[in-house]
Amino acid sequence: MCAQACPRCEQIPDAPHGDGRLFVWPPLGHTAGKLRRALTAANVVPETQDGALVVPVTGDSHQTLATVMDAAITLSECRDSRSLFLRDGEQPSVAHLAQVMGLDAYIARAKGGWLLDMIGSGRVRTLFQPIFHVADPSRVFAHECLLRGVGPEGNEIPPGEIFDIARRADLLFALDRLARTTHVANAAASRVPGHIFINFTPSAVYDPAFCLRTTVAAVEKAGLDRSRIVFEVIETELINDAAHLAGVLRYYRDAGFKIALDDLGGGYASLGLLPTLKPDFVKLDRSLVDGVHTHPIQSVVIERLVQMAHDLDILIVAEGVEQAEDLAWLQTCGADFVQGFLLARPAPAPLVTAS
Numbered sequence: 001m002c003a004q005a006c007p008r009c010e011q012i013p014d015a016p017h018g019d020g021r022l023f024v025w026p027p028l029g030h031t032a033g034k035l036r037r038a039l040t041a042a043n044v045v046p047e048t049q050d051g052a053l054v055v056p057v058t059g060d061s062h063q064t065l066a067t068v069m070d071a072a073i074t075l076s077e078c079r080d081s082r083s084l085f086l087r088d089g090e091q092p093s094v095a096h097l098a099q100v101m102g103l104d105a106y107i108a109r110a111k112g113g114w115l116l117d118m119i120g121s122g123r124v125r126t127l128f129q130p131i132f133h134v135a136d137p138s139r140v141f142a143h144e145c146l147l148r149g150v151g152p153e154g155n156e157i158p159p160g161e162i163f164d165i166a167r168r169a170d171l172l173f174a175l176d177r178l179a180r181t182t183h184v185a186n187a188a189a190s191r192v193p194g195h196i197f198i199n200f201t202p203s204a205v206y207d208p209a210f211c212l213r214t215t216v217a218a219v220e221k222a223g224l225d226r227s228r229i230v231f232e233v234i235e236t237e238l239i240n241d242a243a244h245l246a247g248v249l250r251y252y253r254d255a256g257f258k259i260a261l262d263d264l265g266g267g268y269a270s271l272g273l274l275p276t277l278k279p280d281f282v283k284l285d286r287s288l289v290d291g292v293h294t295h296p297i298q299s300v301v302i303e304r305l306v307q308m309a310h311d312l313d314i315l316i317v318a319e320g321v322e323q324a325e326d327l328a329w330l331q332t333c334g335a336d337f338v339q340g341f342l343l344a345r346p347a348p349a350p351l352v353t354a355s
Contacts (some may be wrong), residue, residue: 002196005149009113011150012116012120012132012171012174012257013109013116013117013171013219014315015062015109015110015112015113015116015117016062016085016106016109016110017059017062017095018059018087019057020057020085020086020087020088020090021054021055021056021057021085021086021087021088021089022054022055022057022065022083022084022085023049023052023053023054023055023083023084023085023086023092023220024029024054024055024069024081024082024083024103025048025051025062025071025081025082025083026051026053026077026081026210027077027080027081027218028077028145029138031073031077031081031108031159032053032254034072034073034077034100035053035069035072035073035132036053037072038068038069038071038072038142039055039068039069039283040066041067042064042065042129042349044056044061044065046066048166049138052092053077057076057085059155060099061109062155063110063111063113065110066106066107066110066111068113069103069107070107073201078103078104079103079104080101080102081102081103081104082100082101082102082103083100083101083102083103083105083106084096084099084100084101084341085099085106085120085153088094090180093337098272101105101170102170104168105168105169105170105340107168108168108170108171109169109171112165112169113164114151115149115165115166115171115175115259116147116169116171117152117171118150118151119166119171119174119175120179122178122182122206123150123151124144124147124148124149124150124178124179124182125144125147125148125150125182125186125249125348126148126182126183126186126187126190126348127146127147127148127208127346127347127348128143128145128146128192128346128348128349128350128351129143129144129146129339129345129346129347130142130143130192130339130343130344130345130350130351131143131144131195131197131317131338131339132337132338132339132343132344133282133329133337134318134330134331134335134336134338135331135338137327137343139339140193140194141194141197141337141350141353142194142195142196142197142230142337143187143193143194143196143329143350144191144197144199144232144339145183145186145187145196145199146159146185146199146346147159147162147179147183147199149161149162159226161228162175162176167330169241172201172254176200177215178203179309180200180212180214180215180218180230180303180334181197181215181218182197183198183220184215184218184222184224185218185221185222185230186223186227187229188223188348189226190349191350192331192350193350193351193352194228195228195229195230195258196229196230196231197223197232197260198233199231199232199234199262200232200233200234201234202233202244202245202248212248212251213253217233217256219280219311225256226255226256226257227256227258229257229258230257230258230259230280231249231257231258231259231260232258232259232260232261232262232281232283233245233259233260233261233277233279234262234263242276242277244276245273246276246277246315246316249277249279256279258280258281259277259279259280259281260279260280260281260282260317261277261279261281261282261283262283263283263285264282264283264284264285264305264309266267273310274294274308274312274314275312278312278314279314280314280315281285281313281314281315281316281317281337282305282315282317282318283316283318283319284302284305284316284317284318284335285319285320286319286320286340287304287320288301288302288305289302289318289319289320289321289326289330289340290320290322290323290326291323291326292323292326292329292330293323293325293326293328293329299329299333302318302330302335303334305334306333307334310334310349315336315337316335316336316337317336317337317339318330318335318338318339318340319337319338319339319340320339320340320342321339321340321341321342322342323342324334324342325343327342329341
């Protein structure tokens with residue numbers, strides 16, 4: 001296995017700081033005009049140099065400037081603009097190409113210094129939510145590991161906020177790696193019984209040999225049986241390269257792990273991936289499961305999905321079970337496992353027994 005460090009997964013950048021100049025290359029003159037007007041109104045007068053807006057920045061003004069620019073243009077314009085911060089006296093050159101980033105990433109890092117600090121210090125924790133046998137909901141089959149951030153004062157930061165900022169700041173690689181290795185260590189320390197579901201974002205893995213070696217090493221260090229680990233693909237609607245994902249999953253399978261596909265039925269993407277990826281488990285999207293006992297169309301869709309999955313030797317997990325009537329219906333439709341607040345909420349410790 002490759003011993004080199006992965007520069008995107010294992011190196012945490014600093015938040016923008018210090019005196020200097022921010023070079024911004026907007027995609028359109030219209031975008032440049034909006035930025036210029038907003039900055040001028042904030043008493044910051046940008047110059048123009050070779051098609052770039054050059055914004056003077058002092059050490060404590062990065063966050064303020066980021067807020068001004070974020071409000072001035074659309075998210076699409078922000079993503080399409082490029083940016084480069086240089087200290088006073090430096091001029092942009094070919095040597096700085098690796099430092100150029102989307103303006104969206106600069107803004108997110110300037111406004112989200114707390115996230116950089118959280119990732120750098122490893123301030124995250126794991127909650128465990130059980131997955132039960134549908135035929136006997138008193139029997140635990142597995143636990144899903146769920147990420148929560150920990151603020152400087154010990155406050156909990158929800159995953160949606162963490163991943164939204166990480167995606168904008170181009171920190172998804174580092175965050176996803178931290179989540180995987182933390183979950184492995186915490187699952188081992190908590191002696192989680194049965195299977196262990198660990199989420200991962202496919203877009204955060206660009207080369208399995210680089211990006212996943214730390215995860216495999218963490219499993220080995222923890223002494224966990226690889227066959228108990230199920231890597232769960234999330235955000236299937238954002239997958240635009242099925243061949244790349246198939247390569248990532250092949251790496252996991254060849255290493256002895258199992259695979260789950262999330263949100264089946266929540267959109268066309270996950271359904272279309274089934275023949276190519278052939279996961280060991282699929283999770284029915286909660287939008288299909290919730291209230292299924294009173295919705296004939298939802299019930300027909302689930303019945304067909306369960307039949308198709310079983311024809312492909314794939315096990316079904318119905319998530320988002322919050323009503324006893326839905327659980328009773330799922331027990332008759334052939335689903336294999338269930339998960340949801342009706343049975344157990346995420347908790348710092350796993351349930352003791354599993355089978």
